[in-house]
Amino acid sequence: MTPTRVLVLNSGSSSVKYQLIDMADRSRLAVGLAERIGEETSALHHEPLAGGGGKRERHGRLADHDAALEAVAEELAADGMGLDSPELAVIGHRVVHGGLKLTVPTLVDDAVLKEIERLIPVAPLHNPANVTGIRTAQRLRPDLPQVAVFDTAFHSAMPEHAARYAIDVETADAHRVRRYGFHGTSHAYVSRKAAELLGKDPSEVNLIVLHLGNGASASAVRGGRCEDTSMGLTPLEGLVMGTRSGDIDPAVVFHLGRVAGMSMDEVDELLNKRSGLLGLCGDNDMRQIRRRMAEGDAAARLAFDIYIHRLKKYIGAYYAVLGTVDAVVFTAGVGENSAPVREAAVAGLAELGLAVDGELNAAGGKEARLISPSYARVKVAVVPTDEELEIAEQSYALVASR
Structure with missing residues (x-):
């Protein structure tokens, strides 16, 4: 049996959003949100969309992203869709900033993680949490491919005259100051679907x-x-x-x-x-x-x-x-x-x-x-x-x- 399921993770500074999607028919199997990670009021909202069962909630401190993803894994396992499932093909991660080097969906390895970390100065609110989510997922399923999809990727096609700020070139290049753009995953999806709508x-x-x-x-x-x-x-x-x-x-x-x-x-x-x-x-x-x-x-x-x-x-x-x-x-x-x-x-x-x-x-x-x-x-x-x-x-x- 060829595995067809993808777990999508969007790790924020104090939250993890997730969806489990079966690519055989593009159906959602489960969705959820772990929020206020690191606080006493942490909560996990989980909803299985396949096989019945209603929404479930956990309340109580989730100390860090490790604890949050472990809780997510437990909820998925309770529905028979755990991270150890042979039907799981890949874990896909939203990463906000890929810079000029990471401009396509990329299999994560040590070099890729280092590049994402190198970009933390230009994405201090997002890339650290993205890295944490990837490392935790790797620990939970070290044998499974992890793919990073970058918010900046779609905009990397911008011509230089649109991407450059009119400041000293040497200073800009030394500190990676340029226009990268964000929401690229949404813009890519929507522009493709809009073309379909227009036939x-x-x-x-x-x-x-x-x-x-x-x-x-x-x-x-x-x-x-x-x-x-x-x-x-x-x-x-x-x-x-x-x-x-x-x-x-x-x-x-x-x-x-x-x-x-x-x-x-x-x-x-x-x-x-x-x-x-x-x-x-x-x-x-x-x-x-x-x-x-x-x-x-x-x-x-x-x-x-x-x-x-x-x-x-x-x-x-x-x-x-x-x-x-x-x-x-x-x-x-x-x-x-x-x-x-x-x-x-x-x-x-x-x-x-x-x-x-x-x-x-x-x-x-x-x-x-x-x-x-x-x-x-x-x-x-x-x-x-x-x-x-x-x-x-x-x-x-x-x-x-x-």
Whole structure:
């Protein structure tokens, strides 16, 4: 029997998200989340999706990622789907930063781990946890292939004129300062599915993909390859996000240091954790912001308007970069579920061939769909993202090709 199951792990600094997927039919067998790792209030939420059984929860301290993954393994084993199962083909890991060397799905060995660790200075919040998750999985199943799939990989195709910052080249190269982009696994999946929705091969279409969640990014995709993306050296650049500022004059950092006496760490926390929608109006949940707007809340309205203004700027900029556009595609939590955001982002862009159909836009659904009227020169689409399936696809394809 050929093993067809892939365990996808997304290890964060204090959490582990996981899905077990059977690539024979792309079905989910189990999903779960271990959260608040290292705290007394740790919890593990586990849901088997095959063979019956309901959601289960564990409460109590998970001291570290080792303990968390061991607990995950126990829950999977209780459902007959443990890590020792002969049906498990590979463990696929989401790794945020692969730099310039790790640009394709990669079998993990010591050299790969060292390179991921070498990139910690440019991904200090993410790569350490990714490494920990890989090492723990290796300990639990040393005989099983481990594959790293990198968030930066899709954007590694960007031309140098899009990837370079206009700073001294020697300084930039010495400290790996360039635009890497993130959410690449989502942008790769969504751009491919959008092409399918249009009935074309990815090589035949130009797309503007808007990944709008608590973190948000845009990409210009030409013929299936990334031409430009909004995030840069870190996920801070670009669109207005839930708690991140997005684009900002870099001199703001110097100004706050001189005038407010803020340290680099304090400015870092401000721009990453206390800015964006949260900083503007005290809420980073678009549903709550819309509710407050309906009640006449001026701060919520301003936050929404700033968010939409930045979106429009990127749509226009990426239209110019691509020259011709086949579709603008919305994805992720806000992009998939907020009809008012989609409507507002496209409003006033009729001269670019963009429009949404009010009825189609308001209709919900979990399937990829067009929300533009038939006459629109440029299609507008909603394509649900599936980063876990993309990681599973890439991991399984790599192992199957060996």
